[in-house]
Amino acid sequence: AEPIRFASSATYPPFEFMDKDNNIAGFDIDLAKALCHEMKAECTFSNHAFDSLIPSLKFRRYDAVISGMDITPERSKQVLFSQPYYANSAVLIVRKGTITSADQMAGKRVGMENGSTHQKYLNEKHPEIKTVAYDSYQTAVIDLKNGRLDAVFGDTAAVNEWLKTSPELTTVGEHIADPAFFGAGLGIAVRPDNTELMAKINTALDAMKKDGTYKKISDQWFPQ
Numbered sequence: 001a002e003p004i005r006f007a008s009s010a011t012y013p014p015f016e017f018m019d020k021d022n023n024i025a026g027f028d029i030d031l032a033k034a035l036c037h038e039m040k041a042e043c044t045f046s047n048h049a050f051d052s053l054i055p056s057l058k059f060r061r062y063d064a065v066i067s068g069m070d071i072t073p074e075r076s077k078q079v080l081f082s083q084p085y086y087a088n089s090a091v092l093i094v095r096k097g098t099i100t101s102a103d104q105m106a107g108k109r110v111g112m113e114n115g116s117t118h119q120k121y122l123n124e125k126h127p128e129i130k131t132v133a134y135d136s137y138q139t140a141v142i143d144l145k146n147g148r149l150d151a152v153f154g155d156t157a158a159v160n161e162w163l164k165t166s167p168e169l170t171t172v173g174e175h176i177a178d179p180a181f182f183g184a185g186l187g188i189a190v191r192p193d194n195t196e197l198m199a200k201i202n203t204a205l206d207a208m209k210k211d212g213t214y215k216k217i218s219d220q221w222f223p224q
């Protein structure tokens with residue numbers, strides 16, 4: 001059988017990142033590997049810029065995208081999403097002792113990844129904030145630390161991971177989960193005509209949610 005080629009943007013721990021041995025790793029990767037085991041399929045993984053994932057999926061460079069990707073109405077016009085596999089929310093981070101409340105954000109420079117739902121949300125809902133687009137969240141966080149940005153806006157689970165290694169940063173304001181922008185959770189995407197693969201993925205997800213495999217992987221990456 002042909003392998004299933006998965007693509008991710010591996011700059012977003014704990015979802016996907018390059019580990020110290022330069023292997024792609026993370027919650028999404030472990031989940032995809034378990035899915036492939038369940039589907040009795042061979043899987044490969046590759047790393048790309050986040051904003052190229054959907055266009056290259058359409059060009060058949062790979063078969064599926066798993067990349068901390070929100071299931072949004074807009075993306076659903078271009079790709080077919082699986083059932084949600086993770087419920088998320090978004091939050092702002094700043095350097096401690098700078099901004100203390102979300103109502104101080106007017107005119108501030110906020111970084112986020114190009115093509116992300118966070119970018120779209122801020123551009124549409126908060127035109128008073130100056131958005132700065134980055135190739136990857138990793139670079140945005142570096143610029144927040146060195147003062148080129150006032151804040152970074154990202155998924156809560158990813159933000160929590162950055163905070164672990166950046167004691168000088170902290171969250172500010174509420175967690176945002178507006179479904180019009182952030183959808184119904186994270187999903188795996190395939191081409192719209194690939195209903196066969198999607199049916200297999202959803203069946204495998206159901207089985208893994210039922211037999212405890214999903215919980216085991218989730219507990220490992222998101223310890224309570």
Ligand SMILES: NC(=[NH2+])NCCC[C@H](N)C(=O)O
Nearest residue numbers: 009012067068069070116117
């Ligand atoms: N692997 C990544 N870099 N993912 C970024 C995802 C950001 C956000 N959850 C979105 O769907 O737009």
